[in-house]
Structures are given as structure tokens and as C-alpha cells.
Amino acid sequence: MSAVTVPRPRFQLYVLGPLLALFVLIALGAWLNPNFLSYGNITNVLARSAFIGIIAVGMTFVITSGGIDLSVGSMAAFIAGLMILSMNALLPHMGAGVPVILMGVLVAACAGLLAGWLNGFLIAKVGIEPFIVTLGTMGIYRSLVTWLADGGTLSLDFGLRGLYRPVYYGGIFGIAWPIIVFAIVAILGEIVMRQTAFGRHVAAIGANEQVARYSAVKVPRVRIATYALLGLLVGLATIMYVPRLGSASGSTGVLWELEAIAAVIIGGTVLKGGYGRVWGTVVGVLILSLIDNILNLASIVSPYLNGTIQGVIVILAVVLQREKKAADAR
Amino acid sequence: MTEPVLAIRKVSRLFGPVQVLFDVDFDLRPGEVHALIGENGAGKSTTMKILAGYLAPSAGEVLLDGQPVHFPSSREAEAAGIVMIHQEFNLATPLTVEENIFLGRELKRGPFLDRRAMQAESRRLLERLHCAVDPGARVSSLSVPNRQMVEIAKALGLKARVLIMDEPTAVLTHRETDTLLEQVDRLRRAGTAILYTSHKLDEVARIADRVTVLRDGRRVMTVPAKGLTEDRMAEAMVGRELSDLFPPKGTPAAEPVLEVTNLTVPGFVRDASFTLRRGEVLGFAGLVGSGRTELMEGIVGLRPATGEVRMAGRALPHGSVAAARAAGLVYLTEDRKEKGLLLGKSLTENLTLLALDRFGRVLIDKAAEERALTQAISDFDIRAGDRGIIAGSLSGGNQQKLLLAKTMLAEPQVVIIDEPTRGIDVGTKQQIYGFIARLAAEGRSVIVVSSELPEVIGVANRIVVMSAGRIAGEVEGPAITEENIVRLAMGLNHRKASA
Ligand SMILES: Nc1ncnc2c1ncn2[C@@H]1O[C@H](COP(=O)(O)OP(=O)(O)OP(=O)(O)O)[C@@H](O)[C@H]1O
Numbered sequence: 001m002s003a004v005t006v007p008r009p010r011f012q013l014y015v016l017g018p019l020l021a022l023f024v025l026i027a028l029g030a031w032l033n034p035n036f037l038s039y040g041n042i043t044n045v046l047a048r049s050a051f052i053g054i055i056a057v058g059m060t061f062v063i064t065s066g067g068i069d070l071s072v073g074s075m076a077a078f079i080a081g082l083m084i085l086s087m088n089a090l091l092p093h094m095g096a097g098v099p100v101i102l103m104g105v106l107v108a109a110c111a112g113l114l115a116g117w118l119n120g121f122l123i124a125k126v127g128i129e130p131f132i133v134t135l136g137t138m139g140i141y142r143s144l145v146t147w148l149a150d151g152g153t154l155s156l157d158f159g160l161r162g163l164y165r166p167v168y169y170g171g172i173f174g175i176a177w178p179i180i181v182f183a184i185v186a187i188l189g190e191i192v193m194r195q196t197a198f199g200r201h202v203a204a205i206g207a208n209e210q211v212a213r214y215s216a217v218k219v220p221r222v223r224i225a226t227y228a229l230l231g232l233l234v235g236l237a238t239i240m241y242v243p244r245l246g247s248a249s250g251s252t253g254v255l256w257e258l259e260a261i262a263a264v265i266i267g268g269t270v271l272k273g274g275y276g277r278v279w280g281t282v283v284g285v286l287i288l289s290l291i292d293n294i295l296n297l298a299s300i301v302s303p304y305l306n307g308t309i310q311g312v313i314v315i316l317a318v319v320l321q322r323e324k325k326a327a328d329a330r
Numbered sequence: 331m332t333e334p335v336l337a338i339r340k341v342s343r344l345f346g347p348v349q350v351l352f353d354v355d356f357d358l359r360p361g362e363v364h365a366l367i368g369e370n371g372a373g374k375s376t377t378m379k380i381l382a383g384y385l386a387p388s389a390g391e392v393l394l395d396g397q398p399v400h401f402p403s404s405r406e407a408e409a410a411g412i413v414m415i416h417q418e419f420n421l422a423t424p425l426t427v428e429e430n431i432f433l434g435r436e437l438k439r440g441p442f443l444d445r446r447a448m449q450a451e452s453r454r455l456l457e458r459l460h461c462a463v464d465p466g467a468r469v470s471s472l473s474v475p476n477r478q479m480v481e482i483a484k485a486l487g488l489k490a491r492v493l494i495m496d497e498p499t500a501v502l503t504h505r506e507t508d509t510l511l512e513q514v515d516r517l518r519r520a521g522t523a524i525l526y527t528s529h530k531l532d533e534v535a536r537i538a539d540r541v542t543v544l545r546d547g548r549r550v551m552t553v554p555a556k557g558l559t560e561d562r563m564a565e566a567m568v569g570r571e572l573s574d575l576f577p578p579k580g581t582p583a584a585e586p587v588l589e590v591t592n593l594t595v596p597g598f599v600r601d602a603s604f605t606l607r608r609g610e611v612l613g614f615a616g617l618v619g620s621g622r623t624e625l626m627e628g629i630v631g632l633r634p635a636t637g638e639v640r641m642a643g644r645a646l647p648h649g650s651v652a653a654a655r656a657a658g659l660v661y662l663t664e665d666r667k668e669k670g671l672l673l674g675k676s677l678t679e680n681l682t683l684l685a686l687d688r689f690g691r692v693l694i695d696k697a698a699e700e701r702a703l704t705q706a707i708s709d710f711d712i713r714a715g716d717r718g719i720i721a722g723s724l725s726g727g728n729q730q731k732l733l734l735a736k737t738m739l740a741e742p743q744v745v746i747i748d749e750p751t752r753g754i755d756v757g758t759k760q761q762i763y764g765f766i767a768r769l770a771a772e773g774r775s776v777i778v779v780s781s782e783l784p785e786v787i788g789v790a791n792r793i794v795v796m797s798a799g800r801i802a803g804e805v806e807g808p809a810i811t812e813e814n815i816v817r818l819a820m821g822l823n824h825r826k827a828s829a
């Protein structure tokens with residue numbers, strides 16, 4: 001009875017499901033349109049998914065700990081507005097140069113960290129439901145950016161645009177910067193989730209907060225850290241996003257939170273917490289943007305049905321999760 | 331002799347590749363208490379779950395009134411009058427006591443719930459168990475023993491033909507156990523067929539008509555309980571002779587390691603003060619509800635408390651479990667399912683959670699974790715068919731061993747163990763007592779909170795007795811007798827604790 005058997009690798013649909021779906025999509029895309037696998041298209045898809053992707057990596061931690069953050073889209077818009085305003089304000093004093101942009105980057109990072117920390121503080125220390133807190137801050141940031149822009153659009157000064165543009169459009173070795181940043185964030189995220197005490201603690205809190213508390217895990221601190229990390233990543237995504245259009249308005253980042261949450265769930269992270277995987281989230285982000293891309297390239301299905309297909313996939317992903325639960329119980 | 335109501339014939343069961351039951355025969359007759367005993371992981375719970383329709387046998391058949399049946403789920407079994415009380419709680423904790431007792435069979439008046447009738451019936455059932463719990467209280471607010479009483483009340487309410495009880499007394503004190511056994515006897519006389527299992531062999535000797543022993547998934551024997559001694563049962567279970575249960579006690583040093591002064595846990599404990607010496611095993615006795623668990627939780631920072639706790643002369647900050655752990659003070663909870671283990675996670679993740687800082691500074695050293703698991707499996711004799719399973723798939727006793735291993739991995743100077751042998755078989759109990767004695771001999775200190783008087787008496791150098799949230803007194807050396815402890819615990823100079 002006490003014989004030790006090594007766990008056997010078994011074909012598990014919930015592990016391979018998202019990957020399979022991704023390969024099917026790639027094959028489908030290549031078959032429908034020869035341009036699909038072109039360098040230009042791939043770069044375009046990856047660069048555009050980078051914003052949601054960077055945010056979704058942070059969201060994976062929040063969801064794994066049993067939380068949720070609905071405010072990330074508005075937060076991104078607000079940070080973008082703040083960043084543009086501060087750079088424009090600094091321009092006359094510092095002149096059009098890299099220092100101004102660095103200041104903007106600093107503002108975005110700090111604002112993101114602070115906004116995330118505030119969400120975390122209200123949730124972990126004041127004890128308000130994550131859904132309620134972030135629903136509130138979602139409205140607050142959205143209205144703040146609209147107010148800052150006075151209902152219109154905040155634009156980055158032209159003198160700075162040219163200087164900042166390469167952060168989105170440039171790259172090295174033919175790989176665009178947003179893609180590189182997304183890749184680094186994803187790899188670090190996967191390592192932190194899987195290989196560090198922080199990652200373990202996040203999953204433990206999501207699985208059973210009591211047990212975590214009894215096991216000397218600093219529950220409030222870890223919780224706040226997940227939201228602060230997510231905020232910081234929202235800041236980073238904004239830093240990559242602003243040079244793309246050079247502007248921010250009340251409609252920047254609308255529905256990003258839902259896309260990020262959908263990507264996390266498609267990737268196999270459990271919505272009620274306790275188990276998360278960052279690589280799955282990356283696959284989820286890619287699946288969502290490929291669907292969009294394929295519908296635009298091929299004209300069999302109307303691109304207007306994009307949301308329908310994404311919705312079906314999210315629901316399918318949850319069905320697969322149920323299979324995982326059954327496998328554990330057997 | 332009456333015909334069996336419910337029986338299994340040549341039943342085997344596999345979990346994945348691991349076989350845990352081999353050709354087991356077992357039957358239950360009306361008006362008879364049939365006890366099923368065996369070591370941790372012997373397959374008792376699995377057998378019971380098969381009888382009650384929670385699990386399907388991999389081979390063999392289940393017979394109801396002599397006819398082969400197949401219960402697709404426990405619902406069908408329950409409809410046939412077969413009710414099981416699980417080893418691990420099966421209550422919906424956010425609901426009230428009454429809602430739990432009537433879950434799935436709510437009484438109605440027209441389209442509406444008949445709250446009044448359900449309240450009255452719940453109260454009646456609880457009264458039969460001498461349990462003073464309010465039917466309107468939320469289960470999440472109840473203590474572990476009270477939850478068990480609710481679970482039992484729920485089963486009594488179902489008026490079963492067959493009642494299957496998986497370690498119902500593991501979390502109960504003697505008084506509560508007596509009440510429960512009275513009820514079991516009453517049901518037996520009313521013709522109910524009862525399956526009873528417990529690691530407390532004195533109860534088995536007291537209540538059972540027949541006894542079946544399982545060892546490593548095989549039936550070793552089925553015999554009438556009459557004339558079967560506890561020693562014989564224990565030997566049949568472990569398959570060898572057992573020497574003394576308790577190891578000799580050591581002599582503690584004079585130097586205090588833990589000093590608790592005027593600790594008050596609002597609502598539970600008033601002004602508790604005591605000291606623990608290096609190398610000492612200090613027992614904590616008292617009735618359930620006397621505040622022992624709450625006091626310990628207050629000491630390690632799991633509950634808001636006032637007063638002072640000093641470890642090796644240094645005062646600990648209030649409310650920080652991490653600080654207590656850093657100072658070498660850890661607490662092993664009595665509630666392993668809700669507070670002890672992450673049931674859905676792997677054995678390794680559970681094992682290292684408390685002492686994760688010992689496994690690498692930034693990145694976790696997974697190879698070291700695996701080694702720690704191998705070590706723990708051998709040190710604590712954890713029996714898992716497959717080390718890749720989740721903690722929730724371990725048998726109850728093996729979960730307790732895993733929890734113990736997890737706590738000890740933190741290498742504490744002072745360890746507080748709340749109910750160390752809850753649900754643990756005799757052979758392993760002996761190992762755990764030996765283990766506690768070794769810790770003390772190494773110069774560490776242990777607090778043992780236990781509702782088992784023989785256990786505290788057997789391991790402790792000194793015993794603190796609590797009553798109604800206060801420390802009622804202390805006994806040491808030759809003064810350690812059951813009588814002395816019970817007298818203090820009854821709180822002759824205090825009023826009785828309300829539940
Ligand atoms: N879902 C499961 N998956 C894998 N193994 C399981 C599962 N459930 C039980 N087992 C294994 O089956 C064996 C028997 O378990 P069971 O719970 O029946 O023991 P038990 O006799 O009730 O022990 P205890 O006295 O500790 O409660 C154990 O080795 C356990 O690890």
C-alpha cells in the first residue's frame with residue numbers, strides 16, 4: 001500500500017484543451033488566408049494583444065487568489081490621460097527629449113501601482129468585496145479621465161510623439177517592443193506563479209483563506225500585493241499603448257477588463273480561485289486575438305459575430321474546468 | 331438470526347491504478363451494531379461509501395434485502411433508507427442548523443416553508459442528543475463537536491433503516507460520546523441496522539455486537555464482539571503485538587520558554603496565565619467549550635487577544651501568526667479540513683506551506699520539496715497509494731499525519747498540538763506519542779490539547795485544566811489522576827460553561 005508510484009502523465013483535456021484550440025485556430029487561419037502567417041500579420045496580432053496580455057498576466061494572480069478586478073480598463077484610460085497631461089505639462093520646462101518621456105513612464109508606473117494598491121487595500125484591509133470595490137473604482141477612473149479630457153480627447157504634444165512612437169512601432173531583431181515586453185512579463189509571471197513562495201501563497205489563499213492564515217501566510221499583505229502587481233502591469237500596458245495613438249479619451253480601454261478576465265478563464269485558471277496558470281492566460285489572449293484576426297481576414301463569418309464566438313469559447317473553457325474537478329475527485 | 335438488510339459480496343475498489351479494497355464481504359443486520367475497524371487507510375471509509383452509494387465498487391456486488399442493487403448515487407441509497415454520517419463534515423456551513431437538518435427534504439405548508447415545524451423538530455432532535463445548539467445558529471459559527479452533533483441530529487431525523495457512522499466520535503468528548511452511544515443503542519433496539527467505526531476501541535467494545543477487522547484493504551476477520559478484548563482488536567488491526575502505548579516521560583528543564591500572562595480572548599477566555607518549560611510536555615484538559623482552542627489561537631495570534639505572550643523572554647506582537655512562527659511557536663489546528671489542509675492541493679504543496687521559506691530564498695527548490703515529502707512519508711508513516719494524489723484523497727487519519735508533518739517541518743521550539751490523535755489508529759497513536767516524547771527529549775516543548783483524558787495523562791508532565799474560559803487549576807506528578815482533572819474541569823467553583 002505504501003509503495004510509491006510516480007504520477008503518470010495522462011491525457012488531460014483541461015490541460016491541453018487551450019493549446020489544442022490555439023493550434024486549430026492557427027491551422028484554420030493559415031488555410032483560409034495565405035497572408036495569415038505573414039510576418040506583418042503575426043506582428044500585428046501579437047503587438048495588439050500585448051496590452052490585454054500584460055494586464056491578463058496580472059489578472060491571473062488576482063483571480064487565482066480568489067479576487068477579481070473590474071477596474072483595469074478604466075484604470076488604463078485614466079493612467080494614459082494622466083501620463084499625457086504630465087508629459088505635456090513638463091514639455092515646456094524640460095524640452096522635447098527622452099527625460100520627459102521617462103517622467104511620463106514614471107508617472108504611469110506610480111499611478112498604476114497606487115491605483116492597484118488602493119483596490120487591494122479596500123479589499124484586504126477594509127474588507128469590502130472585490131467585485132464591489134473594483135466596480136466602484138471602474139466608474140471613478142472612467143469618469144475621471146472623461147473629466148480630465150473634458151469629454152473629448154487628450155493628445156500628446158506632437159513634439160513628443162515622434163520620439164515616443166518607436167516604443168510601440170519599433171523593436172529589435174525584427175520583433176516589436178510590445179511583443180518583447182509581453183513575452184518578458186509572461187515568462188516572469190509564470191516563474192513567479194509556479195516557482196516562488198508568493199505564487200504558492202496566492203494559490204493557497206484562493207483555495208482556502210483559513211488554511212493559509214493558519215499556515216502563517218500574511219493574507220492581507222499577499223492580497224494587496226496581487227492588486228498592486230496588477231495595477232503596475234496596467235501601468236506598463238499603458239506605457240506601451242500611449243505611443244500607438246498618442247491620445248486618450250473616455251473610450252480608451254473600454255471592455256479591456258472583460259477581455260482580460262476571459263483570457264484568464266480560457267487559459268484554465270479557476271474563477272473562484274485556488275489554481276492559476278500564466279502560460280494558459282497567454283494562450284487565452286492569443287486565442288481571443290486570433291479569432292478577431294481570422295474573422296477580419298476571411299469573409300465567411302461576419303466580424304460582427306466575433307463576440308459570439310469568444311463567448312462560446314469562454315463557456316467551453318469552464319466546461320473543461322469541470323472535467324478537471326471531476327478528475328481530482330476520482 | 332435475522333437476514334442482512336444490506337451487504338457487500340466480494341467487493342474490490344480501485345482508485346486509478348491503486349487497489350484499496352480486495353474481495354471484501356460485509357453485512358448489516360437489523361437491530362445489530364456491526365463495528366468496522368482497521369488502521370488508517372485500511373479502507374473503512376471506502377467500504378462505507380460503497381455501502382451508502384457514494385462510490386461504486388470496481389468489482390463485486392451490493393445486496394439490499396438479498397437482491398443485488400446498484401445505487402447510481404447516495405440519493406437512491408437514502409431513498410432506500412440508508413444514511414451515512416461522514417468522517418469529514420458534510421454540512422453547508424453558511425446555512426443554519428435547521429436548514430442543514432432539513433436540507434433537501436424541507437417541510438412545507440402549501441408552497442411555503444414551514445419554518446416553525448422545522449425549528450421544533452430540529453430542537454427535538456438536538457435535545458435527544460443533549461445538545462444546546464440553537465437551530466437558528468449558522469453552522470459556520472459552531473464548534474467542531476457541535477457540528478458533529480448537528481450532523482448526527484440530521485441523520486437521526488432521516489429515520490433510517492441502515493445507519494452508517496464513520497468515526498462519529500472522533501471529535502466528541504466523553505460526555506457527548508455517552509449520549510451518542512445511548513442513541514445508537516436506542517436505534518438498535520428499534521431495529522435499525524448500524525455500522526459503527528471508531529479508533530477508540532473501548533467504544534467498539536462497549537457498543538458492538540459484531541466486529542469486522544480490515545487490514546490493507548482485506549477483511550481479516552468477522553467475530554462476535556462478546557469476549558473480544560481491546561488488545562485483541564488492536565493486534566488484529568495492526569497485525570502485530572503492541573507494546574506500551576505511552577513512552578516513559580522525560581524531565582523538563584527549569585528554564586521557561588513560553589510565558590503567557592493574563593491573556594484574554596474576548597468572549598472565550600479570561601485572564602489565562604501559565605508558563606511552559608524547555609523540554610516539557612504540558613497537557614491542556616477541559617470540557618469542550620472551555621476555551622482551550624480559543625486560548626491557543628489567541629496565543630499564536632490567530633484571534634484578537636489582550637495580555638502578554640513571551641517566547642524565550644521576548645514579547646510577541648499581537649495578531650501575527652508569522653511573528654509567532656518566526657519566534658519558533660506554531661499551532662496545529664483541530665479542524666484539519668477547514669483550517670489545516672488545502673484539500674484540493676497536492677501533498678507537497680500542503681507539506682511545505684508553513685515552512686516555505688526553508689525551500690529556497692527566491693525560487694522554490696522543488697527537488698528539496700520532493701525529498702521532504704519522501705522523508706515525511708517515512709517519518710510519519712503516511713499511507714498514500716500514490717504520492718501524486720491531492721490531500722483530500724488521503725484517508726482521514728493520513729490527513730492528520732500529513733498535517734503533523736507540515737507543522738513539524740517548520741522546526742518549532744514550541745508546538746501546540748490541538749487534538750493530536752483525532753482519527754488516528756492505535757498503532758500510529760503509539761508512534762505519535764513516541765514522537766512527542768522525542769521532541770521533548772530534544773529540548774523542545776509541546777503543548778497537547780486533548781479531550782482524551784488517558785492521552786493527556788499518558789504524555790504530559792503537567793496538566794493545566796480549563797473550565798468556562800478560565801484556568802481552573804493545574805496538576806503535576808502523582809497528582810495527575812482522572813479524578814483530579816475531572817473535578818477541576820467540572821469547575822466546582824465556577825458555573826458550567828454555556829455551549
Ligand atoms: N479519491 C481517492 N483517490 C485516491 N486514493 C484514495 C481516494 N480515496 C481514498 N483513497 C485511498 O484509499 C485508501 C483507503 O482509504 P479510506 O479512506 O477508506 O481509509 P480508512 O480506513 O477510512 O482510514 P482512516 O482510519 O484514516 O479514516 C487510502 O490509502 C486512501 O489514500
Ligand SMILES: [Mg+2]
Nearest residue numbers: 375417725726
Ligand atoms: Mg476513514
